[in-house]
Amino acid sequence: MSRDIIKPSILPGFMELIPSDQILFNKMLDTIRKNYEKFGFLPIDTPVIERAEILLAKGGGETEKQIYRFEKGATDLALRFDLTVPLARYVAQHFSELTFPFRRYHIGKVYRGEKAQRGRFREFYQCDIDIVGNGTLDIINDAEIPSIIYSTFKELGFNSFTIKINNRKVLKGFFQWLGIFDSTDILRTIDKLDKIGLDKVKKELEDQGLNIETIEKIIEFIQIKGTNDEKLQYLENLKIENEIFIKGLEELKDVNHYVKAFGVPESNFTIDLTIARGLDYYTGTIYETFLNDHPDIGSICSGGRYDNLAEYYTKQKLPGVGISIGLTRLFYQLRESNLIQFTDDSLTKIIVIPMEGCLDKAIEIANVLRENNINTQIYLEKGKIGKKFGYADKLNIPYALVIGEEEIKVNKYNLRDMKTGEQRLLSKEELISVLK
Amino acid sequence: MSRDIIKPSILPGFMELIPSDQILFNKMLDTIRKNYEKFGFLPIDTPVIERAEILLAKGGGETEKQIYRFEKGATDLALRFDLTVPLARYVAQHFSELTFPFRRYHIGKVYRGEKAQRGRFREFYQCDIDIVGNGTLDIINDAEIPSIIYSTFKELGFNSFTIKINNRKVLKGFFQWLGIFDSTDILRTIDKLDKIGLDKVKKELEDQGLNIETIEKIIEFIQIKGTNDEKLQYLENLKIENEIFIKGLEELKDVNHYVKAFGVPESNFTIDLTIARGLDYYTGTIYETFLNDHPDIGSICSGGRYDNLAEYYTKQKLPGVGISIGLTRLFYQLRESNLIQFTDDSLTKIIVIPMEGCLDKAIEIANVLRENNINTQIYLEKGKIGKKFGYADKLNIPYALVIGEEEIKVNKYNLRDMKTGEQRLLSKEELISVLK
Numbered sequence: 001m002s003r004d005i006i007k008p009s010i011l012p013g014f015m016e017l018i019p020s021d022q023i024l025f026n027k028m029l030d031t032i033r034k035n036y037e038k039f040g041f042l043p044i045d046t047p048v049i050e051r052a053e054i055l056l057a058k059g060g061g062e063t064e065k066q067i068y069r070f071e072k073g074a075t076d077l078a079l080r081f082d083l084t085v086p087l088a089r090y091v092a093q094h095f096s097e098l099t100f101p102f103r104r105y106h107i108g109k110v111y112r113g114e115k116a117q118r119g120r121f122r123e124f125y126q127c128d129i130d131i132v133g134n135g136t137l138d139i140i141n142d143a144e145i146p147s148i149i150y151s152t153f154k155e156l157g158f159n160s161f162t163i164k165i166n167n168r169k170v171l172k173g174f175f176q177w178l179g180i181f182d183s184t185d186i187l188r189t190i191d192k193l194d195k196i197g198l199d200k201v202k203k204e205l206e207d208q209g210l211n212i213e214t215i216e217k218i219i220e221f222i223q224i225k226g227t228n229d230e231k232l233q234y235l236e237n238l239k240i241e242n243e244i245f246i247k248g249l250e251e252l253k254d255v256n257h258y259v260k261a262f263g264v265p266e267s268n269f270t271i272d273l274t275i276a277r278g279l280d281y282y283t284g285t286i287y288e289t290f291l292n293d294h295p296d297i298g299s300i301c302s303g304g305r306y307d308n309l310a311e312y313y314t315k316q317k318l319p320g321v322g323i324s325i326g327l328t329r330l331f332y333q334l335r336e337s338n339l340i341q342f343t344d345d346s347l348t349k350i351i352v353i354p355m356e357g358c359l360d361k362a363i364e365i366a367n368v369l370r371e372n373n374i375n376t377q378i379y380l381e382k383g384k385i386g387k388k389f390g391y392a393d394k395l396n397i398p399y400a401l402v403i404g405e406e407e408i409k410v411n412k413y414n415l416r417d418m419k420t421g422e423q424r425l426l427s428k429e430e431l432i433s434v435l436k
Numbered sequence: 437m438s439r440d441i442i443k444p445s446i447l448p449g450f451m452e453l454i455p456s457d458q459i460l461f462n463k464m465l466d467t468i469r470k471n472y473e474k475f476g477f478l479p480i481d482t483p484v485i486e487r488a489e490i491l492l493a494k495g496g497g498e499t500e501k502q503i504y505r506f507e508k509g510a511t512d513l514a515l516r517f518d519l520t521v522p523l524a525r526y527v528a529q530h531f532s533e534l535t536f537p538f539r540r541y542h543i544g545k546v547y548r549g550e551k552a553q554r555g556r557f558r559e560f561y562q563c564d565i566d567i568v569g570n571g572t573l574d575i576i577n578d579a580e581i582p583s584i585i586y587s588t589f590k591e592l593g594f595n596s597f598t599i600k601i602n603n604r605k606v607l608k609g610f611f612q613w614l615g616i617f618d619s620t621d622i623l624r625t626i627d628k629l630d631k632i633g634l635d636k637v638k639k640e641l642e643d644q645g646l647n648i649e650t651i652e653k654i655i656e657f658i659q660i661k662g663t664n665d666e667k668l669q670y671l672e673n674l675k676i677e678n679e680i681f682i683k684g685l686e687e688l689k690d691v692n693h694y695v696k697a698f699g700v701p702e703s704n705f706t707i708d709l710t711i712a713r714g715l716d717y718y719t720g721t722i723y724e725t726f727l728n729d730h731p732d733i734g735s736i737c738s739g740g741r742y743d744n745l746a747e748y749y750t751k752q753k754l755p756g757v758g759i760s761i762g763l764t765r766l767f768y769q770l771r772e773s774n775l776i777q778f779t780d781d782s783l784t785k786i787i788v789i790p791m792e793g794c795l796d797k798a799i800e801i802a803n804v805l806r807e808n809n810i811n812t813q814i815y816l817e818k819g820k821i822g823k824k825f826g827y828a829d830k831l832n833i834p835y836a837l838v839i840g841e842e843e844i845k846v847n848k849y850n851l852r853d854m855k856t857g858e859q860r861l862l863s864k865e866e867l868i869s870v871l872k
Binding site for chain 1: 487
């Protein structure tokens with residue numbers, strides 16, 4: 001057959017892993033899922049394809065440019081670009097079947113046709129949780145969220161990270177007090193402080209037409225130092241007579257108090273008035289999370305409080321609070337920075353290698369191991385023993401069991417530790433208890 | 437704000453579940469994954485979007501009509517319609533990084549723009565395993581596959597199911613012996629025996645131009661009765677002098693012998709010469725799996741042996757054997773037939789309900805439970821106690837713990853079994869040990 005070969009490759013901006021990396025990726029995903037479940041969140045799964053009209057209900061901006069949109073038959077379709085819009089549609093659609101506050105987690109792929117560049121992905125996993133109230137949602141929920149971030153990243157193996165907390169109302173009220181009523185551009189500029197530095201922030205604010213005095217006040221405000229309690233005291237001392245500010249400060253104080261109660265160490269969270277989150281969607285508490293030793297990676301978990309989740313799909317008022325972990329990008333960055341442990345990357349615990357004529361016994365033993373939930377592969381191909389050990393080695397399988405006539409005769413089997421080369425002669429029962 | 441509300445709905449042919457169903461769906465998915473891992477399969481995950489040229493390399497037929505295909509920029513894209521084509525591309529692309537035999541599992545969504553009808557889905561989960569050899573792959577692998585099917589469906593809670601096994605070479609050789617060299621149409625007809633019955637099969641074969649004598653031989657052949665050993669003996673006794681037949685019979689005998697060795701009870705597998713699998717792709721062993729009491733559901737797990745996985749992407753010869761479970765359709769059918777157990781559908785083990793002024797203690801206890809990996813929700817909203825119990829009830833959360841001043845004073849807590857209403861006063865330590 002002389003067929004033309006098509007060069008096998010994937011599109012730029014898509015991540016595909018070899019199995020040993022995929023195992024590590026899946027472990028991270030499982031850890032996130034387990035932590036979300038530990039805090040009482042329930043799973044949902046929504047279609048990747050939805051009507052474009054639904055996904056673009058809010059419309060505008062980058063979203064519309066980046067979205068994968070196409071027709072099938074006469075239907076205008078698109079691929080979801082986040083998990084928040086599908087959540088809004090889901091809650092509106094299934095409103096009467098759900099129990100509120102509705103705590104859901106959703107782990108799935110989303111699609112953005114961004115310009116391809118290093119570390120940017122067009123298909124990536126988001127791992128989201130949201131708590132959605134019917135009409136109201138207590139502020140204590142905002143304080144529980146950081147404890148979920150803390151628990152998750154601790155279990156992912158991180159120690160040195162900081163959850164930064166702010167409140168949009170505090171910012172908004174402060175700006176109103178300064179006489180600024182549309183603070184969108186200012187917030188966007190402040191948000192870039194870490195990236196572009198103080199001088200450029202000042203310059204941008206000047207360009208937005210603010211006078212020097214106002215700019216100095218803003219800069220002083222967002223740069224307040226001290227412990228969280230000191231920062232709150234400072235805000236108190238400003239005696240800002242603005243309702244939104246007062247409400248926001250009250251919320252921030254509640255969150256600060258209860259974050260501690262929820263067991264997040266002071267060293268892992270901080271009130272930071274510079275974080276603003278670009279999205280105009282947030283209306284209260286906002287979160288960003290940074291690795292202390294790798295601020296360059298950017299926020300690894302962000303989110304916040306919003307007043308009304310699903311206004312495009314229902315008249316029910318649905319306030320909520322949530323966070324998202326962009327796992328694909330996180331995994332990529334961790335791997336680039338050599339921050340992933342590449343040990344223990346075999347799911348298979350043992351490989352059973354039958355010598356010639358000993359296949360039936362090898363199968364019998366594998367059956368018993370599998371019945372005991374020990375992940376077991378039998379090497380079923382013919383070939384030299386060296387090649388078979390080489391196979392186990394390449395796959396990092398920790399144990400090998402060679403089944404030969406001698407072993408069958410004495411009914412004891414040589415368990416070989418593939419790392420140390422150490423061998424132990426064990427009965428079937430001993431084998432199981434060692435491997436379990 | 438007087439905004440137009442967009443009616444929240446998903447597209448026809450897509451499945452979306454409420455959380456209590458999603459939990460059951462995920463449990464099935466986890467069980468399948470666990471079983472695949474138990475047999476030494478490694479995970480991969482491939483992009484949902486690939487170049488249309490890659491996905492349609494084989495081309496033709498239903499695939500091309502059903503595929504979701506669209507352009508983004510100047511690139512001709514499509515959504516994967518199965519996990520086999522991506523596997524072929526993956527193995528060809530990563531050939532030098534993989535270790536053969538390559539055992540991979542892949543659980544993910546695939547897309548087919550089929551005509552919408554009951555029980556047909558345009559987005560559905562496939563759960564696939566394949567064992568891919570480099571150049572050769574021992575027939576024993578074909579015998580291990582049914583034991584994976586058996587182990588998986590047993591753990592999914594099924595007892596009465598039959599794995600039907602056949603071999604394409606046996607069919608092909610037999611037809612050649614009858615003087616028929618293009619058996620595609622005949623195989624397709626035979627495959628429908630269960631659906632359309634014997635008379636219609638005869639009629640279709642007549643329409644294909646076969647004479648009565650040949651048809652009778654075919655019918656007798658595919659309907660042989662008896663135990664598996666008797667069937668094999670019958671095939672032996674035919675003394676068919678055709679190489680392909682002889683090779684196929686040998687393979688079928690090996691598979692039959694080793695399927696037993698792998699621990700699949702005789703009652704759960706049978707040689708069935710009527711199963712042919714529509715796909716011309718298979719070249720040896722083929723599998724289909726039926727629920728004995730619900731043959732109407734059709735095959736719940738199918739697959740087979742192929743000679744060359746990736747001929748469109750590489751010159752390497754890559755024989756393999758694999759199976760697929762269409763989980764979305766299976767879940768749908770099981771639910772329609774009331775075959776899913778709707779008990780124990782809460783992931784959350786306990787809800788902690790603080791009385792007024794007792795929130796800090798409630799958080800403290802929830803922290804401890806979560807540290808012990810007990811899935812715990814705190815009811816954080818204000819409201820009457822009855823409403824809070826009602827919430828736990830609706831979510832089927834099995835335990836509730838009310839924290840009031842009395843409890844804090846004695847440092848013991850009332851654990852309420854939500855099903856029986858029974859209450860027990862327990863210390864923190866007792867609480868943990870009861871819930872674990």
